[in-house]
Every structure is written in C-alpha cells, then in structure tokens.
Amino acid sequence: MDIIFIKGLTLNTIVGIFEHERKNKQRLILDIDMATDIRIAAESKDIHKTVNYKSVSEAVAAYVDDGAFLLVETMAEGVAQLIMSEFSVSAVKIRICKPDALPNVDGVGVYIERGFWK
16 A cells, blocks of 8 residues: 655644633644555546545645544544545545644644555
8 A cells, every 4th residue: 555645734723721822823733644555646646536635635634624623532533534524545645733722842742544555
C-alpha cells in the first residue's frame, strides 16, 4: 500500500472544555497519512487518478474552521470520517497536536487510525 501524506497542516479552531478554550481559537497541527494505490496515477500522470492532497487539506481546513469541538478526539474522528468518505483511501492516520495547550511541553493531542492498512 502506498501513502500520501500531509504533514504540519496548521489550523486554528475552538477546541477544549475550559471556558478560556471556548472563547479563543487555538492553533492545531495535523499530520495525515492516507493509504491508497498510486500506481495508476504514476503511470498515467493524471492528478484525477490519485488523492489530491491540496483538496484534502482544503476539505479538512473547512471542516475544522467551521467547527467548535469540546474534545480533540471528536475532531480527529470527524476528520478521519471526512477523508474516508470523500476521498478514495482505504485507511487514514490522523495526528492532531495542540502545541500551546500546556506549558513546558512541545504539544499534546491524539493519534488515530481508521480503515484497513495492507
């Protein structure tokens, strides 16, 4: 299986359970791995035969920007469902980091996998 990835997609949204988190958007950094077969695209040189990472980035950004999430887990699940339903991938891995959530750490967050990896 081949992987198309997006690393370091930086977005801002409302996420968290505390009052200050509900008032101000927080910076999030997403890493996305998408399992797909790129052989047909590679042979044909046709962008329509692959997963267009620009389109995925734009769809994820629209979903995150339009949302207000209590849990980063909820957002991760929603992003995974969006990618699996709108793009031709057999599996997806999502890593969401909240780099400014706690002092003295590089970040906190979640990492999920959905679908079947071959």
